[in-house]
Amino acid sequence: EAGVVQSPRYKIIEKKQPVAFWCNPISGHNTLYWYRQNLGQGPELLIRYENEEAVDDSQLPKDRFSAERLKGVDSTLKIQPAELGDSAVYLCASSFAGRGGVNTEAFFGQGTRLTVV
Amino acid sequence: LAKTTQPISMDSYEGQEVNITCSHNNIATNDYITWYQQFPSQGPRFIIQGYKTKVTNEVASLFIPADRKSSTLSLPRVSLSDTAVYYCLVGVPGGYNKLIFGAGTRLAVHP
Numbered sequence: 001e002a003g004v005v006q007s008p009r010y011k012i013i014e015k016k017q018p019v020a021f022w023c024n025p026i027s028g029h030n031t032l033y034w035y036r037q038n039l040g041q042g043p044e045l046l047i048r049y050e051n052e053e054a055v056d057d058s059q060l061p062k063d064r065f066s067a068e069r070l071k072g073v074d075s076t077l078k079i080q081p082a083e084l085g086d087s088a089v090y091l092c093a094s095s096f097a098g099r100g101g102v103n104t105e106a107f108f109g110q111g112t113r114l115t116v117v
Numbered sequence: 118l119a120k121t122t123q124p125i126s127m128d129s130y131e132g133q134e135v136n137i138t139c140s141h142n143n144i145a146t147n148d149y150i151t152w153y154q155q156f157p158s159q160g161p162r163f164i165i166q167g168y169k170t171k172v173t174n175e176v177a178s179l180f181i182p183a184d185r186k187s188s189t190l191s192l193p194r195v196s197l198s199d200t201a202v203y204y205c206l207v208g209v210p211g212g213y214n215k216l217i218f219g220a221g222t223r224l225a226v227h228p
Contacts (some may be wrong), residue, residue: 042219043218045216045218093160093161105151105166106163108160110160
């Protein structure tokens with residue numbers, strides 16, 4: 001079975017341009033995460049979905065970042081307009097959380113490396 | 118969420134056992150301890166998870182003392198391919214897990 005699939009793998013854009021990242025989680029996983037990882041640092045959680053509901057978006061810069069998860073499956077993260085400081089790797093992860101049960105491990109995609117010039 | 122503290126970096130040689138300790142003094146009763154591994158240009162990968170005492174799988178062992186204020190990830194006989202960043206996470210895995218990462222420990226394995 002395919003793991004978490006992200007696209008594109010790399011993206012270079014000029015500042016002030018929009019950009020979008022796409023994530024296809026593992027089939028059946030109801031929890032989806034978007035992270036941003038700067039060079040030499042750990043992943044920083046941007047938003048977490050339970051099915052189609054964003055349950056934690058406190059770290060998402062809402063003035064320029066938006067995300068959606070239609071039908072509780074695929075997800076898109078958008079930045080508009082992009083700034084130089086947005087250059088980073090954007091990671092998507094998914095897991096399955098059963099009601100009252102122990103959450104399974106999270107599986108990560110390879111990420112999208114964004115360079116804003 | 119419980120904050121974790123790990124060494125920034127460690128060095129080892131092939132064939133040695135590596136122990137990475139994580140401090141989590143404010144761990145809550147329902148929190149589990151989870152370790153992830155990340156290679157360059159890849160997303161993190163789950164290694165092991167535990168609640169207390171010792172957990173072992175085909176990759177590593179996790180030792181958790183009775184007070185649960187720290188934990189130790191043990192990698193037996195490391196190889197060059199174990200060079201990676203290792204993250205210790207603490208949180209409630211039941212229901213919906215927040216998965217908060219710290220800076221991690223950069224392990225360099227030398228020939």
